Amino acid sequence: MFVLSKIFWMVAQPLSLVFFLGLLALLLLACQWRRMGISALSLSLFILFATLYTSAGTVLLQGLESRFPRPGSDPASVACLIVLGGAFETEVTTARGGVDLNQAADRFVEALRLAYVYPQAKILVSGGDGSLSGRFEGDAVISQRFFSAFGIPDERLIGEATSRNTHENALNSRELLQREGLQNCLLVTSAFHMPRSVGLFRKAEINTIPWPTDYRTAGNVTLRLDFTQPTLNAQQTATAVREWIGLFAYWLTGRIEELYPAP
Numbered sequence: 001m002f003v004l005s006k007i008f009w010m011v012a013q014p015l016s017l018v019f020f021l022g023l024l025a026l027l028l029l030a031c032q033w034r035r036m037g038i039s040a041l042s043l044s045l046f047i048l049f050a051t052l053y054t055s056a057g058t059v060l061l062q063g064l065e066s067r068f069p070r071p072g073s074d075p076a077s078v079a080c081l082i083v084l085g086g087a088f089e090t091e092v093t094t095a096r097g098g099v100d101l102n103q104a105a106d107r108f109v110e111a112l113r114l115a116y117v118y119p120q121a122k123i124l125v126s127g128g129d130g131s132l133s134g135r136f137e138g139d140a141v142i143s144q145r146f147f148s149a150f151g152i153p154d155e156r157l158i159g160e161a162t163s164r165n166t167h168e169n170a171l172n173s174r175e176l177l178q179r180e181g182l183q184n185c186l187l188v189t190s191a192f193h194m195p196r197s198v199g200l201f202r203k204a205e206i207n208t209i210p211w212p213t214d215y216r217t218a219g220n221v222t223l224r225l226d227f228t229q230p231t232l233n234a235q236q237t238a239t240a241v242r243e244w245i246g247l248f249a250y251w252l253t254g255r256i257e258e259l260y261p262a263p
Helices: 002-012 014-030 034-053 056-066 090-096 106-117 139-149 166-180 191-203 230-252
Strands: 080-084 122-126 157-160 185-190 208-213
Touching (some): 002 014, 002 230, 034 056, 034 230, 056 230, 080 106, 090 139, 106 122, 106 139, 106 185, 106 208, 122 139, 122 166, 139 157, 185 191, 191 208
Parallel strands (some): 080 185
């Protein structure tokens, strides 16, 4: 299932879909199936235009980010922080060592802030190597260097280094939480990723307080043409489409109870 999902996303992400539809159009036209070829080409160009030159991806992402608003103030007490991986450049750190963060860095920046606010709280980092090759360090390993660099003692850290996706994050975290006897935990992950994460943790019967971070939208974007930032638009669209596909796939396979989990 893990390998299949990786291969599927290689094809289904918007720009890949544009390429394969364009290739299909050429083949159809070469076979004299002109109407079908033009239809495939038209669909390819429509997806490309919507991806690059509209705010559609940002609007889709914005809806995901707004699903679980973060509480207005820090809780009075917290026993643990569950931080989902995906914020480190694992290929780079495996080759070069050190700590290199990616666009989701706010997951660990916020976790570090919370670690200082709640000095007795344990920090469970869930994240192994999610690549197809399986030869890179995962977030749980890299996070030890990250937190140690900022004075967080190792005895506060719980590493879950085997999960490759969010479904495994939830299942493997449950075992560690039960072993440590931990409850009253914050779930720290990117805001757009929170609906799927909460759905999976609920299915695993883990009660958490959603603590979204790493916002990618302003929250007030409307659907419109946008010719100023095609690269960013493409990135936003890819992130949103991937998350919606994940929600649908997990709901279809029974891994979450609701298609679009809510508070």
